[in-house]
Amino acid sequence: MLKAIKIIALFIIKYLGGFWLARKLNKGNTCVLCYHGFAYDDEYLFRPKLFMRPESFKKRLAWLQDSPYKIVSLSEAVNNQHNGNLVVLTMDDGWAGTKELVGDTLAEHNFPLMLYVTSYYVQKQGAVINVALAYILWKSAGKTLVIDEPILSITKEYVISAENTVSIVTELCQLIDGVASFSVRQRVLLDIAKQLQVNLHSNGQLMFRSLNTEELTALQQSNVDIQLHTHRHCSPQNEQEFKLEVSQNIDYLQQLELINTLQHFCYPSGEYYLPQLPWLKECGVVTATTVSSGMLTSDTDRLQIPRFLDGADVHQIEFEAELCGLSSAIRKLASFK
Ligand SMILES: [Zn+2]
Numbered sequence: 001m002l003k004a005i006k007i008i009a010l011f012i013i014k015y016l017g018g019f020w021l022a023r024k025l026n027k028g029n030t031c032v033l034c035y036h037g038f039a040y041d042d043e044y045l046f047r048p049k050l051f052m053r054p055e056s057f058k059k060r061l062a063w064l065q066d067s068p069y070k071i072v073s074l075s076e077a078v079n080n081q082h083n084g085n086l087v088v089l090t091m092d093d094g095w096a097g098t099k100e101l102v103g104d105t106l107a108e109h110n111f112p113l114m115l116y117v118t119s120y121y122v123q124k125q126g127a128v129i130n131v132a133l134a135y136i137l138w139k140s141a142g143k144t145l146v147i148d149e150p151i152l153s154i155t156k157e158y159v160i161s162a163e164n165t166v167s168i169v170t171e172l173c174q175l176i177d178g179v180a181s182f183s184v185r186q187r188v189l190l191d192i193a194k195q196l197q198v199n200l201h202s203n204g205q206l207m208f209r210s211l212n213t214e215e216l217t218a219l220q221q222s223n224v225d226i227q228l229h230t231h232r233h234c235s236p237q238n239e240q241e242f243k244l245e246v247s248q249n250i251d252y253l254q255q256l257e258l259i260n261t262l263q264h265f266c267y268p269s270g271e272y273y274l275p276q277l278p279w280l281k282e283c284g285v286v287t288a289t290t291v292s293s294g295m296l297t298s299d300t301d302r303l304q305i306p307r308f309l310d311g312a313d314v315h316q317i318e319f320e321a322e323l324c325g326l327s328s329a330i331r332k333l334a335s336f337k
Contacts, residue, residue: 007318010318013321019320020324026295027084028081028297029296030088031087031088031295032077032087032296032305032308033088033089033310034291035052035057035089035090036092037096037097038052038054038101039312044056044312046135046138047134048313049309050131051095054097054102056312057102057105061109062109063316069086070085070086070087071112073225077296078296078305085323090115090289093118096211098115099219110222113223115219115227116229116265117253118233118249118268119231119248119252120231126183126185126186126206128209128210129176129186134165135198135208136189136193136196139196140160140196141162143160145157145160145196147172147192149191151179151188152175172192217257228253228264228285229249230245230249230268231248235273243279243283246279246283246285247283250283250284263285264287264288264289265288285303287302287305289306289307290304290306291306292306293308294306308322
């Protein structure tokens with residue numbers, strides 16, 4: 001209901017010239033958009049911010065193509081002065097759907113896009129366990145899961161409901177993480193999916209997989225700039241551990257035939273701490289993006305660049321209100337209360 005009221009209000013503001021005025025006031029500023037993965041099936045209902053429908057993404061890029069906004073790379077937005085309204089496209093994690101589901105769309109538009117890649121699952125090639133497990137349980141409300149797995153040293157029954165999914169996922173992930181072998185961890189995951197009759201494959205491809213090295217390097221042909229997102233998608237507060245995550249990420253990605261220098265970073269899950277900023281500089285990082293609200297302006301700290309998280313649950317009018325800067329201005333005003 002609230003969402004419907006918001007959408008109607010935004011349409012009225014747009015047709016009264018509010019978006020036009022916001023664009024005028026935001027000349028020279030940039031809206032940095034953040035995307036993640038894409039849905040092979042119904043994942044956009046499971047986590048709308050993590051898995052967008054490929055057709056929705058296609059519509060967004062088609063709209064941007066004919067819009068008053070100029071699509072530029074993050075480096076271009078940061079390093080040069082502009083008079084127009086700018087948009088930067090970024091994408092996090094490196095989900096396989098980036099090539100399999102929207103690779104043609106990216107090639108068609110050839111917009112500059114920064115893809116922040118977590119390298120562990122690129123290297124290992126399996127389903128990302130915590131996300132895949134959460135999806136399996138999301139699809140299994142009302143079912144009973146029996147864990148009788150010698151390798152996990154546990155025998156337990158879980159009656160799955162919408163309320164206890166998060167706690168079951170946390171408990172099972174802790175147990176699975178304790179298994180040394182990657183292939184055994186994958187086998188345990190697929191056994192759980194089989195028991196609960198949830199299909200983790202689409203057209204013969206494993207869902208929740210990361211891009212492989214061939215797909216990653218091929219994406220560069222479509223103006224995709226591969227950049228940093230830690231090796232294991234985590235944001236340690238300990239200096240040594242944090243730098244190790246960044247350096248392992250750099251070391252792995254450097255083996256690929258990358259066109260661009262690795263010097264841009266995205267904080268995993270938007271989680272970051274101020275002491276990490278100088279550590280990033282020491283690792284050679286020149287920009288870092290968050291998921292905080294706001295526009296990129298000439299005053300923005302280059303290691304705390306705000307972004308708007310687009311997703312399957314974002315209406316086109318909400319998307320446009322973000323691009324022109326109206327929504328972030330309203331949020332800023334509201335936070336002063
Ligand atoms: Zn991420």
